Amino acid sequence: MTTTKKLTDLQIASQAEMKLITEIAESAQIPLDAIEQYGRYKAKIDTTKISGSALGKVVLVTATSPTPAGEGKSTITVGLSDALKQLDQKVIVALREPSLGPVMGVKGGATGGGYSQVVPMEEINLHFTGDLHAITSANNALAALIDNHIHQGNELQIDPRRIIWKRVLDINDRSLRNIVVGLGGPMQGVPREDGFDITVASEIMAIFCLATSLENLKERLANIVIGYTYMKEPVFVRDLKVEGALTLLLKDAFKPNLVQTIEGTPALIHGGPFANIAHGCNSIIATQTARNLADIVVTEAGFGADLGAEKFMNIKARQGGFAPDAVVVVTTIRALKMHGGVTKTNLSEENVEALINGIPNLEKHIQTIREFGIEPVVALNRFVTDSEAELITILNWAHANNVRISRTNVWEEGGKGGLELAQQVLEILEEPQNFAPLYKTTDSIEEKINAVVQRVYGGEGVQFTDQAKKQMAQIEQFDWDDLPICMAKTQYSLSDNPKQLGRPQGFTIIVREVIPKLGAGFLVCLTGDIMTMPGLPKEPAALRMDVTEDGQALGLF
Known part of the structure; x- marks a missing residue:
C-alpha cells in the first residue's frame, strides 16, 4: 500500500535511470528516421514514417469525482502500463501534456507519482517540447489577425461586438477573464471587449487533439467560427484566409512526443485539453500511432467518468473511429470518505460509516461506464491509512454488486503493484463489449x-x-446542431454545484451558454459557474518552487 512519502515525486523521478530515447524508440519498433530528438530523453515522432498496423486494443483509465484527497488516476495509468509490460505485453501508454495552469496553481502535474511516473518529469511538467506554446501562439495570431482585419477596413464587415474568439494564456489568471483592447486612439486599433481563456480550454487545443492528419488539421482550423457580421452572418477562419499560417505554426507541435516511464515503457504524451471545460483526452493522432505500434494502449481521460470518460466515449471515440476495449475506474478509500462527509484533516481516522456513505459516488461512475456497454474494473489505490475494516467493507460491497475490483500499490511498487489489476484488464480484453455512444449526433441539442x-x-x-x-436557435438556424456536445461542468460534483459531493439526487443542470466549435466538431455547453480561465489559489504551488544554482528544480511536487 502507499506509504508516507520518504522521497518526493521529483526526487524519485530525478533518480530514475532513463534509457536513451533511441533505445525507447527501438523497443517500440519506431524507425530511427521517424524520430526527431529533443535532447537525450525526448523525441518527436514523424507519423508518416510509421508503417505499423497493429491496431492495438484501448484501455481507458478514468476515476471517481476528484477530491483534495487525491485519486491517483495518472499514477494508476502509468503503473498499469508498466504492469502489463511485466506480463510481457506489447504496451504503450498515451497521456496528455501538463498545463502550467495546474502546475503553478493547485492540482499539480500530469506525469503520475512515486515509482509510476513518466520521465523526464521536470521537463514534461514545464515547457516540454513547446507544444502548448505553439498552440498559444496560433490562437493569439488568429486574434491579432482578426483585430488587424477590422483596423484595416473590415472588408468582411465583422461586428466587433459579436467576436467570439478569445486570446489565451497557459496560466491561471483571473484578471484577464474580461478586458478591453484597442484603447489609445485610431492608430491602436478598434476598441472592443475581449477576454482570455486558458490555452488548454481553447478550440485550437481541441482541434489539435481531434485532427487525424496535417490536412485535417488545416481543414478544421478553416472551419473555426470567429464571430459574426453586422448582418449576424457567421465569419470563419477560411474567410480570413489564414488557416495555412495557423497550420504552419502547429506543424511541428502536431507530431506526437515520445518519452518513457521509470520502468522504460514507451509513452506518447501529446495534447492537453482540460476535461471540465474541453474534452479532456490526449490527441487522436498519438492514440492511433500507439495503436499502430502496440497490442495494448493504456490512456486516460481527465477527472471523473462524468467528464473525461463521457467525452472520450461521445467525442473522441466517435471522431477517432475506435472503441475502448476496457475501462478502469480509479478510486481511493480516502476519497470515498470525503464524499461521505469526512474533512481532509480527518481522513487518517477509520470511518466505515463515511466510506459507506461515499460509495454511491463510485457506484454512479461504474453505472456510467455500463451505460456505454462496457463492464469496468475498479482500481483501488491503496494508502497506508486504509484500515482493514474499511478495506473489507469496499471489497464486500464490490463482491455483492458484481463489480470487479483490484487493490493496487503502484505509487510505492511501480508495475509490480499493479499486476493484479493488469491480470483483470487482460481478462476483460478477451471478453466482448457492446460499446455505443449515449446519443446520436442527429438528436436535438436538448436531447x-x-x-x-x-x-x-x-x-x-x-x-x-x-x-x-x-x-x-441560432445554431439550429445555421444547421450546426448535428454535432456532439461538450459539457463544461465542475469536476468536483456530479451536479453543477461543486459543493454537492457524493451522489446528489433530484438536481437540475443550468446551461447558461451553448457555443459552436465547428473546427473541433462539437458544441460547448457552459453550466453553472464554470470558468474558461481559472484563477490561482491563495497559496499557489509556485510558492514552493525554486531552482538550485546548478539548475536543479525544487518543490515541483
Whole structure:
C-alpha cells in the first residue's frame, strides 16, 4: 500500500535511470528516421514514417469525482502500463501534456507519482517540447489577425461586438477573464471587449487533439467560427484566409512526443485539453500511432467518468473511429470518505460509516461506464491509512454488486503493484463489449444534453438560460446542431454545484451558454459557474518552487 512519502515525486523521478530515447524508440519498433530528438530523453515522432498496423486494443483509465484527497488516476495509468509490460505485453501508454495552469496553481502535474511516473518529469511538467506554446501562439495570431482585419477596413464587415474568439494564456489568471483592447486612439486599433481563456480550454487545443492528419488539421482550423457580421452572418477562419499560417505554426507541435516511464515503457504524451471545460483526452493522432505500434494502449481521460470518460466515449471515440476495449475506474478509500462527509484533516481516522456513505459516488461512475456497454474494473489505490475494516467493507460491497475490483500499490511498487489489476484488464480484453455512444449526433441539442445529464450525471433535467436558448436557435438556424456536445461542468460534483459531493439526487443542470466549435466538431455547453480561465489559489504551488544554482528544480511536487 502507499506509504508516507520518504522521497518526493521529483526526487524519485530525478533518480530514475532513463534509457536513451533511441533505445525507447527501438523497443517500440519506431524507425530511427521517424524520430526527431529533443535532447537525450525526448523525441518527436514523424507519423508518416510509421508503417505499423497493429491496431492495438484501448484501455481507458478514468476515476471517481476528484477530491483534495487525491485519486491517483495518472499514477494508476502509468503503473498499469508498466504492469502489463511485466506480463510481457506489447504496451504503450498515451497521456496528455501538463498545463502550467495546474502546475503553478493547485492540482499539480500530469506525469503520475512515486515509482509510476513518466520521465523526464521536470521537463514534461514545464515547457516540454513547446507544444502548448505553439498552440498559444496560433490562437493569439488568429486574434491579432482578426483585430488587424477590422483596423484595416473590415472588408468582411465583422461586428466587433459579436467576436467570439478569445486570446489565451497557459496560466491561471483571473484578471484577464474580461478586458478591453484597442484603447489609445485610431492608430491602436478598434476598441472592443475581449477576454482570455486558458490555452488548454481553447478550440485550437481541441482541434489539435481531434485532427487525424496535417490536412485535417488545416481543414478544421478553416472551419473555426470567429464571430459574426453586422448582418449576424457567421465569419470563419477560411474567410480570413489564414488557416495555412495557423497550420504552419502547429506543424511541428502536431507530431506526437515520445518519452518513457521509470520502468522504460514507451509513452506518447501529446495534447492537453482540460476535461471540465474541453474534452479532456490526449490527441487522436498519438492514440492511433500507439495503436499502430502496440497490442495494448493504456490512456486516460481527465477527472471523473462524468467528464473525461463521457467525452472520450461521445467525442473522441466517435471522431477517432475506435472503441475502448476496457475501462478502469480509479478510486481511493480516502476519497470515498470525503464524499461521505469526512474533512481532509480527518481522513487518517477509520470511518466505515463515511466510506459507506461515499460509495454511491463510485457506484454512479461504474453505472456510467455500463451505460456505454462496457463492464469496468475498479482500481483501488491503496494508502497506508486504509484500515482493514474499511478495506473489507469496499471489497464486500464490490463482491455483492458484481463489480470487479483490484487493490493496487503502484505509487510505492511501480508495475509490480499493479499486476493484479493488469491480470483483470487482460481478462476483460478477451471478453466482448457492446460499446455505443449515449446519443446520436442527429438528436436535438436538448436531447443530447439531457442524455448526458440524466444518464451520466444522474440529474433530473436541464434548465436553459435565455442566452442559451437564443444561441441554440441560432445554431439550429445555421444547421450546426448535428454535432456532439461538450459539457463544461465542475469536476468536483456530479451536479453543477461543486459543493454537492457524493451522489446528489433530484438536481437540475443550468446551461447558461451553448457555443459552436465547428473546427473541433462539437458544441460547448457552459453550466453553472464554470470558468474558461481559472484563477490561482491563495497559496499557489509556485510558492514552493525554486531552482538550485546548478539548475536543479525544487518543490515541483
